[in-house]
Amino acid sequence: MSHSTTGPTGSAAPGGPPPADASVAEIEADIASTRARLTESVDVLVDKVNVKARAQEKVEQTKEQAKETLDQVKTKGQDVLGQARRASRPVQLAIASVPVTVIALLIAKAVRGRRS
Numbered sequence: 001m002s003h004s005t006t007g008p009t010g011s012a013a014p015g016g017p018p019p020a021d022a023s024v025a026e027i028e029a030d031i032a033s034t035r036a037r038l039t040e041s042v043d044v045l046v047d048k049v050n051v052k053a054r055a056q057e058k059v060e061q062t063k064e065q066a067k068e069t070l071d072q073v074k075t076k077g078q079d080v081l082g083q084a085r086r087a088s089r090p091v092q093l094a095i096a097s098v099p100v101t102v103i104a105l106l107i108a109k110a111v112r113g114r115r116s
Contacts, residue, residue, distance in 0.1 A: 018030045047053070 018026050
């Protein structure tokens, strides 16, 4: 079973060796092309196996997500605190008015007691 590495025009198939009758320039071009493909493949593999770089990228992503979440929580907390403060004003006034009312009643009772 023979396996041809030439394309339909007699030139080398991509990734295969140049034909036996190739010129020096064609062979050198094939070598340069092969080097470029190998360099690209090695770079891709290095990126995939560089665990430290992948981990650092994940750390940076997680930090960014945490900062965004913290900002959202701070904003929500400030909103809730503002609402609580606004809602507590009537309660604060009611609490403050109780001693004033008691004192006023005691004074009124004392004044009535002196008149009798």
